Amino acid sequence: MEHPLAPRIAAYVAGKMPDVTDVAVLDVERISGGASRETYRFRLSWREGAQARERRLILRRDPPASLIDTERRVEFEAYRAFHGSAVPVPEMLWLEEADDALDHPFFIAEELSGYQAAPQLLFAGGYDAVLPRVAERKWTILGEIAKADPAALGLTQVMPAPALDACWRRELDHWEAIFDKEMSAKEGAEPQPIARAAIRWLRANPPPPAQKLSVVHGDYRTGNFLYDEAGDIHGVLDWEMAHLGDPLEDLAWGFNPIWRFGRGLAGGLISKPAAVALWEAASGLHCDPKALHWWELFNCVKGQGIWVGSARAFIDGGNREPIMVYPAWWLLNAQDRAILEVMGRL
Amino acid sequence: MTPSVPSVLGEMAQLLVRNADPAVPAAERTTALTLSAMLLGLAAEVWDDAAERLAVENRALAALLPDTADESSLKLSALKAENDRLRARLIEAHIAAEQAGDAARLDAIWAELKASTERRLLSVSLV
Known part of the structure; x- marks a missing residue:
């Protein structure tokens, strides 16, 4: 039919x-x-x-x-x-x-056909031998994104270009507003005491200015690229949150503890220091550990903002698809635990 | 859990009826039913403990704030509304403790926040 x-x-x-x-x-x-x-x-x-x-x-x-x-x-x-x-x-x-x-x-x-994207399949055992290759490609490609010149790519025409010392505030303002909007909802507004505590810490302890203005993919994690049986990556997908900002934001998003997929490794693939080394080699940029920590906590807040938004879209009736519920049910509490872990409180 | 379990189950019921139609493309039916099955599994996991978890947490929050936990209704929706009220008050208490530099109070609040995530822990939790 x-x-x-x-x-x-x-x-x-x-x-x-x-x-x-x-x-x-x-x-x-x-x-x-x-x-x-x-x-x-x-x-x-x-x-x-x-x-x-x-x-x-x-x-x-x-x-x-x-x-x-x-x-x-x-x-x-x-x-x-x-x-x-x-x-x-x-x-x-x-x-x-x-x-x-x-x-x-x-x-x-x-359509880039013939490849896989699902983390569950990647970690099911059949790809174990090529996971180091996936990791090498994953963080090398992210380094290439960080290295790229947004103006030369024409992206400053379609994306706002914040000052280097304003990248963190712009992003934090955006995602805090999601929580504020949630609390003004008429039905089912759920306070987020853990995310709110993290936001207060982030405001009180801002990171240094970005070392350069980069394209930030915004959701660069295992699950958002297409891989093959040799461990090569053939497509980076899901650019809907792309913006210009601090390149450490993208690196840190992949270190959100929920993206370890319960395997104890960055992105479920390799150790965090190894991932940082790959990224630094490809980007030519430096990863300041204190700044990275700020962006890791920020990304936990951002993640919670996404899951809260997912729940809100379902509650308000704008989108009643089951895919809107699953992230909220599966990830809201896990993301709270991730925030506590990054803050040293778990 | 948010959205509430009854609202999701109601939606799942309608979704199952829609997918009983043979005209639904097979790939779309597979996606819808797989996700629905995962949601039903999570709902089943939290069902038995839901009221007790909320009551225990509301009492813990009331003791910490201090406040009184309203238990005039044991409906999940009523317990959840009370939980939301108390957790909103916890945010205010947390800010006050930070401003006062009250280390003991901060420790108690962080301990409750950690406990709150352990009460909500799912078997499939990633953290």
Whole structure:
């Protein structure tokens, strides 16, 4: 049975490819994992003169309400900026910010097929021999992101560029506002005494200015890249929280204790000092341990802000998908424990 | 847990009915049912202890603040509302202790915060 989105996607793409004929969209299926965007894969077929063509593509569409509220243009441009660089990403094709075509804004991109993303599979035993390779690639690629010049990539056109000494405050203000907004909710507002204590500590103990302004992926962790059986990484995904800021923010997000996946290792892969060494070698930047600690605690607060936002999207009825509940139920308390651990209170 | 277990179970019931329709694409049904099964597992894990955990915590918070824990209703929703009220007061008490530099009081508050995460600990917790 044809998916209801198929003819609508085909009509949209046909308008974007006026020189071809017989545009068809086949095998549309929604794929899991998209808590901030609805993600679908499909086959696009068309004819160029006498020649039949086909390509596997991905559609990322805004849901009615999201775990995080971000601009899809920022995500689209972040992908596009790194395409063809040392940071592997899928090719972006079309961005649509109006609701007319598919009810909500969306973009269409190349599908990088034949690879895996799930941490559960990576840590199930079959990949044990290549985990060091995954780790080497993971933190080397993150170093490349940190090293990149945002202005040269054209990203200062679409992302605000904070002063080096304002990066931390901008991010902390943003995520503290999530908690403030939550407490003003009419239904189910849940106080967060542990996250609030962490925020007070962060404000009282600010980090030094960023050593450079970098592209910050915003959710760079095991689970958000595509790997193969040799341990190579073929695509960095989920750039919806990308922004410009302190490169230590990205490094520290991957050290959030919940992303150890219960394995006692950074990202479930290698020791934290080993990961830092890989990142420093690739980025040419220095990781100040005290500054890193600040960003680790900040990222625990940010994580809690995301899980609180997920719960809120469900409670308010904007998005009643089970993917909105699972992070809240699974991670809210674990994130509190992570905050306590980073603060030396667990 | 937040969102509340009854609200999630109600949504799961509707989701199961929707997925009984053979027209739902197989991949979407698989995703929906797998996530639903994981949620049902978590709900089952917390169900028996939920009221006791809230009552114990509310009494601990009331003793620490000090305050009185309202136990006029043993409905989970009522105990949770009281827990939210007391935890909001705990934030205020924590700020006051920080400003006063009251080390003993701070230790007691941190101990309760740590205990609160142990009461909520799930078998699948990552930390």
